[in-house]
Each structure stands twice: as structure tokens, then as C-alpha cells.
Amino acid sequence: MMKKLLLTGAAGRIGSRLIEDLADEYELILTDRDCSAIKNWAEKGCTVESFDITHFEECLKFCEGVDTVIHLAGNPSPLATYDEVKKVNIDGTYNMMQAAKNQGCRRLIFASSIHAVKGYPQDEQVKTTSPIRPKDVYGVSKAFGEAMGNYFAYQQGLEVIAIRIGGHRSIEMMDERGEKPDQRERSTYISAKDMNQLIRRCIEAQLTHPFEIAHGVSDNTFKFLDLSDTKEKVGYEPDDNGFEFD
DSSP states (O other): OOOEEEEETTTSHHHHHHHHHHTTTSEEEEEESOOGGGGGGGGGTOEEEEOOTTOHHHHHHHHTTOSEEEEOOSOOOTTOOHHHHIIIIIIIHHHHHHHHHHTTOSEEEEEEEGGGSTTSOTTSOBOTTSOOOOSSHHHHHHHHHHHHHHHHHHHHOOEEEEEEEOEETHHHHHHHTTOOOOHHHHHTEEOHHHHHHHHHHHHHOOOSSSEEEEEEOOOOSSOSBOOHHHHHHHOOOOOOOGGGOO
16 A cells, blocks of 8 residues: 655745655645646546645644655745744644544654854755754754654654755756856755655654654765765665866
């Protein structure tokens, strides 16, 4: 029997590319505030429905019978104010974790961000064990999600993996705009292919601890986020390198 997965933020930049990689092997529930861009997946056997993660009863409904929640939904802007991130990134993340726990989901994969630790100097490599150091309120909201995930894992029995996602397809998008990436952008890059693999590994990994932080960058020559224990914990084997992207 296929595992049932719930993707929040499924119409976003990461989710829309992830669907293609998972659809043949998992039963997918695809959700977003606006699902018009992914409605064609309903014809291919996926459940596609709009919902608002700030409404707890809706979160409960969509978590029913789900093995793993992949929680991608959120305000993605590093320029967002506290009021702009609070309702979705903070309250919404709590709702999803509480609903997953209440409905007996095995695991929740939380889309954290490199912004939770982006306050470190550019030439200092960040470990998964490094203290959080957000550079903006958006990063603070992701640090909150990591702390909440730790709580639900150790105190409530829900397995949680927080992925600190780097610059997803950042170099491709710069190339489309005719811009050249600098060293920082290359060191934080993650390709769509590597991102999909990492999430897939996080779905299937046998965890030693109920809460883990994974780092989401490609196999860049210099990695702002260290990958050594992420590779060990979930078996991640990235293929791409931001320093080799022309």
C-alpha cells in the first residue's frame, strides 16, 4: 500500500517540482491557498484541494490518515515583517504540527530555511549543531518552527525533520535574469533535483532521534551549510555543485 503524504504549499516553487518526483510512489494530497497551478494533478490520481493552514480544523481534516506531512507552506519573503509572518509561519506551523500529532501521523518534514542561521559570516561553515542566528524576522519564524518541531518530537511523539533550505534554484533564476552569482550564492545553492532527493530521503529515513535538522544545499565546493551529518542521518547524496554552474 502506498504511503499517504500531505504537501502543504504544493503549488509553490519547491512543491510544484516535488510532485513530479513523488506522484508515482506515494498517494499525494496536494494543498495550497490557490491550487489553480496544480489542478491538473487531480486527473492523475492526486487529491488537490485548497485550504488555509491558519484554520486548525482544516489542518486536522487534511492530516487524517496521513503517514508524513511535508510542510512547505509559509510566507517566503526575507523582507517580511513580524505581522506578515506570524499568522502563517508561526501560528500555521503550530497548527500543522498539532494536527499531525492529533491524527497520529508518523512524521512531519518542516521547511525551515538557511535564514535561521544566515547571521553567521560568509566564510564560516554552519553545522546542524550551531546555535541559531537569524538575520531577519523571516529567519526568526523558521527558528520558531525548529523549536516547535523539537517540542513535538521529544514531548509529543511526532517525528520531525527540519530542513534548512538554501537557495532553491537560485542560480538558474539569476541566469534567467542575466545576473551572475557570487561566492555566497554558489555556496548556498540547491538544485531542484537535489532538493527532491533530500525530501524523499527524509520521508524514508530511519531516524536515530525523533527530531533532526537536515541541511538543504547541493554538493557545492564550499558549503555554507555543512552536509556531513545530513548525509549520515538521512542518506542524502547530492549530485549538483553551485560552483560548477555556468
